[in-house]
Amino acid sequence: MQLSLKETFVREIESIRKELTEKDSPLGIELPEGLKQFSTLVVELLKDYEPVLFVDPCYGACDVKANRAKELGCKTLLHFGHKEMKGARKTSIKTLFIPLEYILENEQFEFIVSEIKRLGLKKINLVTTAQYLSSIERIKRLLERDGIEVLASRKTKRLQEHQVLGCDASNITDKSSPIVFIGDGYFHADNISYSHKRQDIYVINPLARATEKRSLNELFLRQRYAAIAKAMECKSFGILVSTKTGQNRIRLARSIKHKLEGVGKTAYIFASDYINENYLLGVAVECYINTACPRIAYEDFTSFKKPILSATEVEQLIDIKKKIKIDQIR
Numbered sequence: 009m010q011l012s013l014k015e016t017f018v019r020e021i022e023s024i025r026k027e028l029t030e031k032d033s034p035l036g037i038e039l040p041e042g043l044k045q046f047s048t049l050v051v052e053l054l055k056d057y058e059p060v061l062f063v064d065p066c067y068g069a070c071d072v073k074a075n076r077a078k079e080l081g082c083k084t085l086l087h088f089g090h091k092e093m094k095g096a097r098k099t100s101i102k103t104l105f106i107p108l109e110y111i112l113e114n115e116q117f118e119f120i121v122s123e124i125k126r127l128g129l130k131k132i133n134l135v136t137t138a139q140y141l142s143s144i145e146r147i148k149r150l151l152e153r154d155g156i157e158v159l160a161s162r163k164t165k166r167l168q169e170h171q172v173l174g175c176d177a178s179n180i181t182d183k184s185s186p187i188v189f190i191g192d193g194y195f196h197a198d199n200i201s202y203s204h205k206r207q208d209i210y211v212i213n214p215l216a217r218a219t220e221k222r223s224l225n226e227l228f229l230r231q232r233y234a235a236i237a238k239a240m241e242c243k244s245f246g247i248l249v250s251t252k253t254g255q256n257r258i259r260l261a262r263s264i265k266h267k268l269e270g271v272g273k274t275a276y277i278f279a280s281d282y283i284n285e286n287y288l289l290g291v292a293v294e295c296y297i298n299t300a301c302p303r304i305a306y307e308d309f310t311s312f313k314k315p316i317l318s319a320t321e322v323e324q325l326i327d328i329k330k331k332i333k334i335d336q337i338r
């Protein structure tokens with residue numbers, strides 16, 4: 009029987025408790041936004057280890073608060089909901105990643121395979137998120153048994169084979185065969201459709217037993233060109249840099265500042281952990297350039313009163329004839 013998210017959560021905490029000793033106390037804990045409802049539960053279950061739970065928004069393995077946990081005297085950090093980015097810098101204290109993977113049922117494996125067969129796909133790129141990654145090998149075996157070729161996916165310093173992030177799908181090296189994304193939600197699938205525009209993309213959600221063909225969102229492109237057009241009229245720019253471990257692109261921010269100044273604009277670099285326009289109230293710039301998580305400019309732009317461009321859109325701002333390139337962190 010499929011475990012509920014809460015049951016999965018409790019099972020993972022019970023298993024991680026076996027790895028903990030009194031040397032891990034006090035314990036820092038990071039939970040992604042979607043799991044905040046379990047905050048008090050996790051603290052209760054780990055109360056023997058003097059836990060401190062960070063409540064700042066956390067959306068990925070790019071945001072590991074090991075340094076801040078250390079400042080609070082924590083000896084170990086538990087980071088829930090994501091897999092470790094292998095190429096990331098070594099954390100300053102022991103950090104354990106608990107991705108909370110879904111354990112798929114036999115019928116969910118069968119659903120995935122039967123959907124790919126129903127779509128008539130013979131050769132595919134197969135990708136998913138950290139939550140389904142442990143199921144990929146079995147899905148591959150089942151597909152190959154039925155004569156469907158699963159193309160190789162490379163490992164990168166941020167990605168495991170067949171894994172994608174909301175800002176990185178660079179391990180899909182084949183540029184012509186369809187891409188099948190196993191997962192729920194559109195956050196990751198949309199990033200694939202922006203960065204692999206010419207390929208067919210199918211989203212198979214084994215939990216909802218739903219399949220959808222996802223293509224590049226034309227509305228998204230119109231919104232991006234509208235933001236660029238507004239930004240072209242602006243003279244002063246705030247370049248936003250996040251101090252989160254996997255989002256900090258200060259060198260890119262400096263090179264953008266240099267480029268903007270080269271075309272007669274004024275530019276300033278502003279840093280914060282979490283990027284939020286409220287922190288910039290009263291700051292006299294007309295437009296922002298985001299170098300933090302790319303989704304801030306692409307999905308959260310409506311929460312900003314001023315135009316906000318992605319780091320790659322600075323190229324169109326300077327020369328509108330250039331093609332829009334999606335911003336990825338690699």
Ligand code: SF4
Pocket residue numbers: 067068069070071173174175176254255300301302303337
């Ligand atoms: S920077 Fe990438 S990994 Fe981090 S939250 Fe954004 S999309 Fe996810």
